[in-house]
Amino acid sequence: MARIVYAGVSVGVLVVLLQAAMVLCGFPAKLTLERAFPTNHGVEIAHLRSRDRVRHGRMLQSSGGVIDFSVSGTYDPFLVGLYYTRVQLGNPPKDFYVQIDTGSDVLWVSCNSCNGCPATSGLQIPLNFFDPGSSTTASLVSCSDQICALGVQSSDSACFGQSNQCAYVFQYGDGSGTSGYYVMDMIHLDVVIDSSVTSNSSASVVFGCSTSQTGDLTKSDRAVDGIFGFGQQDLSVISQLSSRGIAPKVFSHCLKGDDSGGGILVLGEIVEPNVVYTPLVPSQPHYNLNLQSISVNGQVLPISPAVFATSSSQGTIIDSGTTLAYLAEEAYNAFVVAVTNIVSQSTQSVVLKGNRCYVTSSSVSDIFPQVSLNFAGGASLVLGAQDYLIQQNSVGGTTVWCIGFQKIPGQGITILGDLVLKDKIFIYDLANQRIGWTNYDCSMSVNVSTATKTGKSEFVNAGQFSDSGSMQNQPDRFILNLSIFVLFVQLYIFTSFFHS
The missing domain is CATH 2.40.70.10 (Acid Proteases)
Structure with missing residues (x-):
């Protein structure tokens, strides 16, 4: 800390005042x-x-x-x-x-x-x-x-x-x-x-x-x-x-x-230029979306649209509480076959405890296909290899990767959990009954839109504040606290002068 001397006020007093200013100004602990x-x-x-x-x-x-x-x-x-x-x-x-x-x-x-x-x-x-x-x-x-x-x-x-x-x-x-x-x-x-x-x-x-x-x-x-x-x-x-x-x-x-x-x-609504939206299926208890097809390396899989239709016993749900992702049985089978066929020349395919896995010494990003979940309104959720694969173990330079998508036998439900949701912004726009997404580095802060009382939209910066109240990403807050700190110093000097 740089030494500060101002009109005879000791550094120790300044430190006390600075600490008091920070407390009173409320560097907040975040949720x-x-x-x-x-x-x-x-x-x-x-x-x-x-x-x-x-x-x-x-x-x-x-x-x-x-x-x-x-x-x-x-x-x-x-x-x-x-x-x-x-x-x-x-x-x-x-x-x-x-x-x-x-x-x-x-x-x-x-x-x-x-x-x-x-x-x-x-x-x-x-x-x-x-x-x-x-x-x-x-x-x-x-x-x-x-x-x-x-x-x-x-x-x-x-x-x-x-x-x-x-x-x-x-x-x-x-x-x-x-x-x-x-x-x-x-x-x-x-x-x-x-x-x-x-x-x-x-x-x-x-x-x-x-x-x-x-x-x-x-x-x-x-x-x-x-x-x-x-x-x-x-x-x-x-x-x-x-x-x-x-x-x-x-x-x-x-x-x-x-x-x-x-x-x-x-x-609030995170604002990013590449967000795509698809409408929510109305009158559903969960966040149901209308999944229409699945593509692997640009090729639409031969899955009947009826497999994805929403009813009381089937449909596609966005759920942050699910670790993996789950496909309706017919869709899952077609998906696994397509992926396996594409990587058959560069990996060894094995079944471990009922899961389709692949043994490879190459980067999965280089050999596994891109997958696209295509929703109503033309919105596609594009998945890289690590959005549908789980690394199981590694021995030397060889790694075992397994399909992270699972199936629920006999059921037509599709659940998109954290495996798919990670590394993306997801926006649940309840006012307009739609959900949007885009790829994003979630270690960065975001801009969030909020409507003011005048009806005008304003943008604020949110996210990635530390629990310790770090001033990173808070320049205005720092200036505010510094101003009040200076006020404390001035009041102290005035009081000392008055009583001397």
Whole structure:
């Protein structure tokens, strides 16, 4: 630190004042989105597929600013893919780590006196329990509350007996589940109000208070405090905040695919010139898209369009909670055959525990074909080799790569999980009922659009702030704090002079 001497004021006093200025100016700690993903290449695909089966059972049937969930970018090589963020709930605020889930609607966290809730986590994060009685702003949600009635319509809430208390029971396909009741309390947010400048804000939201968990939810290896549902129904936080004009009715994420993990999550629309959009299939409980065909090296695969049609039992879903990607059985078979035929001359094809794998000493980017998922409206999701392959192990200069796409036998569902979503911006534009994407380096910051009260669109910079409050990407914030620091110095000099 350079020595600063100003009108006889000691460096020690200046340091104290600088520290005070920084505290008062509120270099904010950001909400942190973290990722745990198998980077040692030792996790078998069967393990990932088993985890996804559990996850699939969990799929439940005008703007004031951009809410920024910054990323710390940590990962655990011994746990399967999981993205989570830290949210603050209650008054005084308490930290909770919750899974980011675009496949469900409700935000819920473990509550005090919870039966079966894990107390420790293999993700090396502290687990907490929400206590409504310890929050000065918490209140229970009654069955007569309008938002409870809206939740009943989408099966996200229920009322039992004579308690008049809005409750929920979520039973998942693997036999696990959670039950509890709804509370209304404060969620504390960082809202971007100008270029790279944030202000602390809070809003009341309804969320679930889990009093019982069973099955896979009780395991501590990848335990979190709850699930942060980003679905479209009325009880989702994005719907609650956008309906009151606190946040825009759009959110975006960009998930890093390298070993450091992490990414960007904002309530707002990330603006990039190469984004392509496809409409959401209307009246669906999830983020369903109209997948029309699959191309491998520019050749459309011979798959009947009926395979991709949306119905109650089939369709294509975007889901950030799924580690791998899943194709309808007929589409999967055609895809594997096409890829295998193209690389047959340069790899050795083997089947390992039911998975099609390839042994090669070459770069997969050089020998494996480009794949294109073609959606309604002319939007294509272009995948490189590492968007559909999983590296299993490596011996010397030889590496085993396996198809990361899986099939669900006898079912026509297609689920695009993190394997496909990584290293791309994804925009969930609920206001216009569409989803957009483009390739992107998710270690970089992004521009986010938000509509002002005058109806004019403004752009702010978001993402990639460190938890330590680093001033990187925050020049205006630095100038603001420096100005206030100078004011502190001037007040100190004036006071010293007055009393001398």
